[in-house]
Amino acid sequence: MKVVYTDSLVIGGGLAGLRVAIACKERGLDSIVLSLIPAKRSHSAAAQGGMQASLANSFKGLGDNEDVHFEDTVKGSDWGCDQKVARMFVHTAPKAIRQLAAWGVPWSRVTGGDRQVVVNAEKVTVTESQESHGLITARDFGGTKKWRTCYTSDGTGHSMLYAMDNRAIQEGIDIQDRKEAIALIHEGDQCYGAIVRDLITGELIAYVAKATTVATGGYGRLYSITTNAIICEGTGQALVLETGKAPLGNMEAVQFHPTAIVTVGILVTEGCRGDGGVLRDVDGYRFMPDYEPDKKELASRDVVSRRMTEHMRKGKGVPSPYGDHLWLDITLLGRAHIEKNLREVKDICESFLGIDPAEEWIPVRPTQHYSMGGIRTNEKGMSPGLKGLFSAGEAACWDLHGFNRLGGNSVAETVVAGMIIGEYVADYIDETDLYIPSGLIKEFLRQEQQKMDTLLHRPTGESAFAIRKEMQEIMMENVGIFRKGPHLEEAVNKLTLLLARARKVGVKTKQLGGNPELTEALKLEKQIKLALCVTVGAAKRTESRGAHAREDFPQRDDVHWLKRTLTYWETPADDLPTLAYEDLDISSMELPPGFRGYGKKNISPHPDTAKREAQVAQAQAAHADRHELQQALMPIELPSRYQGKNERYLKGLN
Amino acid sequence: MQHSTGRILTFEILRFNPQNPQSKPKVVCYQLEETPGMSIFIALNEIREKQEPSLQFDFVCRAGICGSCAMVINGKPMLACRTQTKTFEHPKITLMPMPVFELIGDLSVNTGKAMREMAEKVETWVHDKRQDWVDITRLEEKMEPELADQIYELDRCIECGICLAACGTKRMREDFLGAVGFMKVARFLADPRDHREEDDFYDLLGNDKGVFGCMSLMGCEDFCPKELPHQQQIAYIRRKILFATG
Ligand SMILES: Cc1cc2nc3c(=O)[nH]c(=O)nc-3n(C[C@H](O)[C@H](O)[C@H](O)COP(=O)(O)OP(=O)(O)OC[C@H]3O[C@@H](n4cnc5c(N)ncnc54)[C@H](O)[C@@H]3O)c2cc1C
Ligand code: SF4
Numbered sequence: 048m049k050v051v052y053t054d055s056l057v058i059g060g061g062l063a064g065l066r067v068a069i070a071c072k073e074r075g076l077d078s079i080v081l082s083l084i085p086a087k088r089s090h091s092a093a094a095q096g097g098m099q100a101s102l103a104n105s106f107k108g109l110g111d112n113e114d115v116h117f118e119d120t121v122k123g124s125d126w127g128c129d130q131k132v133a134r135m136f137v138h139t140a141p142k143a144i145r146q147l148a149a150w151g152v153p154w155s156r157v158t159g160g161d162r163q164v165v166v167n168a169e170k171v172t173v174t175e176s177q178e179s180h181g182l183i184t185a186r187d188f189g190g191t192k193k194w195r196t197c198y199t200s201d202g203t204g205h206s207m208l209y210a211m212d213n214r215a216i217q218e219g220i221d222i223q224d225r226k227e228a229i230a231l232i233h234e235g236d237q238c239y240g241a242i243v244r245d246l247i248t249g250e251l252i253a254y255v256a257k258a259t260t261v262a263t264g265g266y267g268r269l270y271s272i273t274t275n276a277i278i279c280e281g282t283g284q285a286l287v288l289e290t291g292k293a294p295l296g297n298m299e300a301v302q303f304h305p306t307a308i309v310t311v312g313i314l315v316t317e318g319c320r321g322d323g324g325v326l327r328d329v330d331g332y333r334f335m336p337d338y339e340p341d342k343k344e345l346a347s348r349d350v351v352s353r354r355m356t357e358h359m360r361k362g363k364g365v366p367s368p369y370g371d372h373l374w375l376d377i378t379l380l381g382r383a384h385i386e387k388n389l390r391e392v393k394d395i396c397e398s399f400l401g402i403d404p405a406e407e408w409i410p411v412r413p414t415q416h417y418s419m420g421g422i423r424t425n426e427k428g429m430s431p432g433l434k435g436l437f438s439a440g441e442a443a444c445w446d447l448h449g450f451n452r453l454g455g456n457s458v459a460e461t462v463v464a465g466m467i468i469g470e471y472v473a474d475y476i477d478e479t480d481l482y483i484p485s486g487l488i489k490e491f492l493r494q495e496q497q498k499m500d501t502l503l504h505r506p507t508g509e510s511a512f513a514i515r516k517e518m519q520e521i522m523m524e525n526v527g528i529f530r531k532g533p534h535l536e537e538a539v540n541k542l543t544l545l546l547a548r549a550r551k552v553g554v555k556t557k558q559l560g561g562n563p564e565l566t567e568a569l570k571l572e573k574q575i576k577l578a579l580c581v582t583v584g585a586a587k588r589t590e591s592r593g594a595h596a597r598e599d600f601p602q603r604d605d606v607h608w609l610k611r612t613l614t615y616w617e618t619p620a621d622d623l624p625t626l627a628y629e630d631l632d633i634s635s636m637e638l639p640p641g642f643r644g645y646g647k648k649n650i651s652p653h654p655d656t657a658k659r660e661a662q663v664a665q666a667q668a669a670h671a672d673r674h675e676l677q678q679a680l681m682p683i684e685l686p687s688r689y690q691g692k693n694e695r696y697l698k699g700l701n
Numbered sequence: 702m703q704h705s706t707g708r709i710l711t712f713e714i715l716r717f718n719p720q721n722p723q724s725k726p727k728v729v730c731y732q733l734e735e736t737p738g739m740s741i742f743i744a745l746n747e748i749r750e751k752q753e754p755s756l757q758f759d760f761v762c763r764a765g766i767c768g769s770c771a772m773v774i775n776g777k778p779m780l781a782c783r784t785q786t787k788t789f790e791h792p793k794i795t796l797m798p799m800p801v802f803e804l805i806g807d808l809s810v811n812t813g814k815a816m817r818e819m820a821e822k823v824e825t826w827v828h829d830k831r832q833d834w835v836d837i838t839r840l841e842e843k844m845e846p847e848l849a850d851q852i853y854e855l856d857r858c859i860e861c862g863i864c865l866a867a868c869g870t871k872r873m874r875e876d877f878l879g880a881v882g883f884m885k886v887a888r889f890l891a892d893p894r895d896h897r898e899e900d901d902f903y904d905l906l907g908n909d910k911g912v913f914g915c916m917s918l919m920g921c922e923d924f925c926p927k928e929l930p931h932q933q934q935i936a937y938i939r940r941k942i943l944f945a946t947g
């Protein structure tokens with residue numbers, strides 16, 4: 048029996064996981080990070096667009112601050128997020144950017160003087176002040192009032208992840224790759240670590256820790272067409288689900304990105320539209336202003352994706368052997384801009400489409416992109432179901448994004464959550480004495496070993512690859528951008544049948560180590576369970592909110608649905624998840640539910656909204672200072688090192 | 702040369718699983734019908750799903766961003782996800798694992814381990830004693846925009862390992878740091894936030910394991926998928942080291 052002990056076990060070596068491990072290490076705790084692949088290859092590296100933080104350095108960002116970022120985030124979430132978490136986040140994001148600058152991220156900088164930008168398909172001259180020359184600059188992104196998205200040319204996620212991983216190496220953190228967590232060790236209400244499979248040798252190892260943080264990223268690969276890396280399979284969420292005690296939150300909240308290329312689904316960044324690119328239909332017509340006269344191509348992602356789908360349904364798509372698509376036109380930005388700030392886009396167009404985006408339009412369509420749902424945690428990042436279990440980053444439902452995440456808020460979340468939750472993980476470890484139930488560890492190892500042996504010894508059985516493909520297609524067809532009761536019911540039925548088949552798959556290759564077929568078969572059941580969580584959640588939620596758009600229930604129904612879905616899988620042999628709900632409390636919201644401002648207003652308002660609006664108005668009259676007002680309306684807690692006010696150019700600490 | 706689809710492609714793939722004591726290295730052929738837009742990523746997955754479930758290879762982003770999938774394709778080290786089958790005139794395509802790295806199985810090699818060792822050697826992080834005392838509530842230190850861009854240009858390496866697999870020196874001496882390491886040195890030397898100077902790198906670079914081992918065959922420059930300026934940077938570091946040592 049191989050057992051490894053540590054203070055802080057972090058499952059996931061993306062931005063979120065690494066940042067949690069660094070926080071623990073800085074507090075003198077022993078930390079191990081596990082990853083399927085070398086940490087620098089984590090999906091975080093793929094973020095090209097940028098990271099939101101209200102630095103307000105560039106001309107188009109002037110006047111930005113935590114309040115504006117907060118409002119954009121809450122509106123973006125369609126009032127589904129946890130507003131306290133959003134406040135903690137916006138307050139810490141500028142610090143995160145500045146710390147990363149000290150750790151080596153070469154953020155793109157403001158150049159003083161005149162520069163040309165494209166806004167609403169017109170060239171406009173912007174004059175940057177000489178005093179801001181050399182500070183960190185920002186670009187425009189969808190759903191934001193100010194230009195707030197900081198970036199490094201065309202490779203933000205790459206630079207961030209490299210700086211973060213290098214920092215972890217500098218700290219001497221033990222990062223172990225080609226290791227897959229397959230089960231959590233738990234008893235009663237306590238989590239003790241994880242059972243982990245070495246993907247090279249195939250052997251099982253128990254990692255026992257005072258605190259376990261799951262930072263395994265999203266579950267995009269439940270869908271057949273997705274921008275996500277092939278390792279974003281949701282196994283992290285699934286192993287939490289399988290404890291039967293810890294819930295997942297809002298699993299039905301799945302975002303589709305407007306612009307992934309046809310056929311392979313590789314993303315071209317929102318920066319294309321942020322920098323002035325436009326969408327065109329089969330006639331070359333720019334259609335978004337007709338639907339969203341105000342924000343146009345830069346409406347929130349869920350909105351643009353739906354508008355594109357609507358427009359294609361009207362017959363305005365461009366037919367292709369792979370289905371209809373639309374065009375993204377960035378030719379108007381000019382070659383120089385594309386080759387510098389959107390080079391990755393150019394690379395992708397050349398390598399995967401064989402076109403030059405400075406000359407030709409890019410074929411795009413909405414594609415699965417981001418998982419708002421995930422492992423439910425409280426504001427400190429801990430699971431409400433198991434002590435010692437934490438989660439951060441895309442894997443979690445902390446819940447910063449509610450039903451729709453803004454572009455640039457995700458890499459920002461990973462780092463900020465890592466900073467804040469990392470401190471709480473360390474606090475928890477400091478206060479905890481670990482009692483090591485060795486019988487329990489043995490039992491969990493035995494269970495997982497038995498699952499492997501059963502698979503290896505089953506003489507015949509279907510291929511896991513084929514079943515997974517069926518699952519992905521069901522999700523794409525029935526649980527996509529627009530949803531409808533009967534389609535969702537059909538998906539539930541089909542997935543339940545698939546689950547039964549998944550429990551009987553076989554493998555041809557009968558060896559433990561170096562066996563990708565076995566690796567695939569071992570996680571198939573987990574993935575189908577997760578797909579059922581998304582689908583059942585979507586079927587039950589009879590309203591439309593953010594990215595969850597029900598054609599049969601187009602109204603946002605605050606009266607019945609201002610709540611978060613919690614999903615449990617009570618016993619392993621169950622065929623369906625169990626759902627519960629958690630109310631969002633209007634009386635403690637800083638920003639009472641309102642209208643996001645897209646399309647026609649269609650909301651059934653909650654009776655408490657008006658009362659809270661009156662309270663907010665009263666508080667606004669009573670407090671002139673914005674910080675005092677904020678504290679009065681919705682006090683938040685942060686680790687002491689992140690409480691300070693953020694300095695801004697020209698504004699000081701105001 | 703571009704070809705229409707419908708061809709039958711033959712993949713000759715080196716198979717070997719060191720985890721299995723019975724396994725011996727051998728080349729195995731798999732056939733597949735070419736489809737429009739087919740990449741080596743698509744082809745290998747199809748082979749694994751339909752013909753040979755035990756086939757090992759590595760992909761993560763499948764978009765040329767993460768550096769996971771380098772292998773030797775028809776004799777050249779390349780990113781497999783970015784390589785389209787239609788670019789090969791001949792329908793026979795050979796796939797080999799990259800040399801130089803520890804073999805995990807079939808086409809999968811342990812670049813992660815090699816890169817971590819390289820990072821520890823070069824100490825690929827900003828060396829600044831004040832780093833932990835920076836007050837992050839305050840305005841960040843300014844940096845010239847061109848300088849930030851310049852650092853980013855050198856920061857674009859995705860640690861795919863191709864430059865090492867393509868390097869004549871590296872294949873002869875295992876302890877040669879290689880182009881990826883030199884590029885990291887160049888990146889941190891260019892960054893004023895890192896307070897190391899040329900002579901801090903002398904022990905690492907000023908010998909045959911370092912820049913003086915380079916035979917200027919420039920496989921790195923020819924094959925680096927990010928088109929990083931290896932030749933220029935190696936020459937630059939050489940000059941710097943020579944100056945630093947007088
Ligand atoms: C193409 C693309 C572009 C994007 N661009 C932007 C952008 O411009 N701005 C923005 O804000 N956001 C962007 N996002 C979203 C953002 O990149 C991700 O949400 C974020 O990087 C997730 O980081 P993470 O640390 O939570 O997880 P990841 O970076 O996905 O890391 C997950 C880690 O968990 C490990 N892991 C997974 N399962 C297991 C297991 N069972 N056992 C052990 N380890 C495991 C993996 O190996 C990996 O190390 C983009 C996303 C995509 C798909
Ligand atoms: S320098 Fe180029 S070839 Fe070498 S590891 Fe980096 S990206 Fe790959």
Ligand code: FES
Nearest residue numbers: 763767768770782
């Ligand atoms: S899979 Fe990421 S570079 Fe090829």
